[in-house]
Amino acid sequence: MGMEKITVRQLVENAEEYADHPVTVSGWIRNNRDQKEFGFIALSDGSHFNTLQVVYEKEHLTNYSQVARLGVGSAVTVSGRLALTPQARQPFEIKAAEVILEGDSPEDYPIQPKRHSREFLREVAHLRPRTNLFTALFRVRSLLAFAVHQFFQEKGFVCLHAPIITANDAEGAGEIFRVTTLDPKNPPLTEDGNIDYSEDFFGKKTNLTVSGQLEAEAFALAFKDVYTFGPTFRAENSNTPRHAAEFWMIEPEIAFADLQDNMDLAEEMIKYLITYLLDKAEVEMAFFNQFVDKGLLERLQGIVSAEFVRITYTEAVEALQKSKEKFEYPVGWGKDLQTEHERCLTEKIFHKPVFVTDYPGEIKAFYMRVNDDQKTVAAMDLLVPGVGEIIGGSQREERREVLVRRMADFNIHPEDLKWYLDLRKYGGVKHAGFGLGFERAIMYLSGVNNIRDVIPFPRTVNSCEF
RNA sequence: UCCUCAGUAGCUCAACGGCAGAGCGACCGGCUGUUAACCGGUAGGUUGCAGGUUCGAAUCCUGCCUGGGGAGCCA
Secondary structure: OOOEOOOHHHHHHHHHHHHOOEEEEEEEEEEEEOHHHEEEEEEEEOOOOOEEEEEEEOOOOOOOOOHHOOOOOOOEEEEEEEOOOHHHHHHHHEEEEEEEEEEEOOOOOOOOOOOOOOHHHHHOOHHHHHHHHHHHHHHHHHHHHHHHHHHHHHOOOOOOOOOEEEEOOOOOOOOOEEEOOOOOOOOOOOOOEEEHHHHOOOOOOOEEEOOOOOHHHHHHHHHHHHEEEEEEEEOOOOOOOOOOOOEEEEEEEEEOHHHHHHHHHHHHHHHHHHHHHHHHHHHHHHHHHHHOOOHHHHHHHHHHHHEEEEEHHHHHHHHHHOOOOOOOOOOEEEEEEEEOHHHHHHHHHOOEEEEEEEOOHHOOOEOOEEEEOOOEEOOEEEEEEOEEEEEEEEEOOOOHHHHHHHHHHHHOOOOHHHHHHHHHOOOOOEEEEEEOOOOOOOOHHHOOOOHHHHHOOOOOOOOOOO
């Protein structure tokens, strides 16, 4: 018969070409409605957000009664003629000549053709990619990962794979996961009774990375413009919709560049990612706009054409004090901005993304460059409505003696980061970079407000299923 | 880790001290164009776990477990 094996995506993009032609499509049943003499299957083959309507008729199928009883989730291969149906809700459908059962799905299949709560779907994370929301979300995640690489590669950045296991424990970026092969019941001990890590696999204490930044700095001082994009691990006991123990981070690092260049890059990147998704994920974004966040498309389109706000920490504190907003925690120079303050800035005062720069040195990391006022450092956070902080970055302290002094303030021993200080000793130049939480970007761009829903199999405190 | 809300049928929820219920889903039947189809019927329960109060507990009390939201930490 000469059936051509084909995907739903090919049909969506080129239906006319296949009109009245015999085609074969394999996929999973999303919904099956039978009547006396005919029935309809909504078939998803994963190639496109849309399902394909299969029409099957008693007089054309030898196994009609079997097909009519096929449950949601079953895998089938359908062969038949493609019919254009411009007057119907779907633009085309398959008139089935043959429906072959590839994999049955019994009646206790948990995903039903009805609304499910996100909490329930998290418990069946192995099946949830078969639902509309997660089909859309994980395709967007895939597209966004590609867009990140494309953005940097087009600009000539070099991608480096920073190590996932590291002995850098002096960064203060959060609680770490220890990596060890020692027997937890019977570890080797030193003479004074402590665990003897010189006996461990690497001969020293090691942990999973909390950031690829330090390694990226080394590469930036060779390639000038670099980025890392990889997994990151934090053992924080954080119970919020914005925190995970394992997440992915994008960390560009640029040499011969200052904080302004850094913000320019971050803003350009966010706009690029939005533009990319609006173009390449039109159906998915329209779905989010309709069922997740009604104002999503309008807001994202607005952001592409708007300039991000750039204010200093000092100006932010003044703006908050002037706002007459009632805060649970008082606003004051020297105190870190609370979540409620950040929300006020981005959701009530400016209604768009806001860079806050030049924070007091005491509340920021040791590697951030000290400003001329000696009180603030060249830090920048990007705050967005709904999600909060999605980017944290800074110009790095390139002056060796200033960096050593800062490290002393933070109780970091120079010998622990000798190689990092070397970068200032040999051809050190001003440089800057930032970290973008990949999942937070997905949340912001989809409107889905829980990080556990934008990670295929999320790892959070007390939860490591699948 | 702290504060707070909630765990009842496969799912979403009602019953709030006195017989365990509905919608959806599943199953069976009907229906000649459905599309979260529609119509009729059937099955489905250790009310998160452990203890306590009471003649009587899904309901009140205590502890624990799990999940949601808020805070802190941050991306």
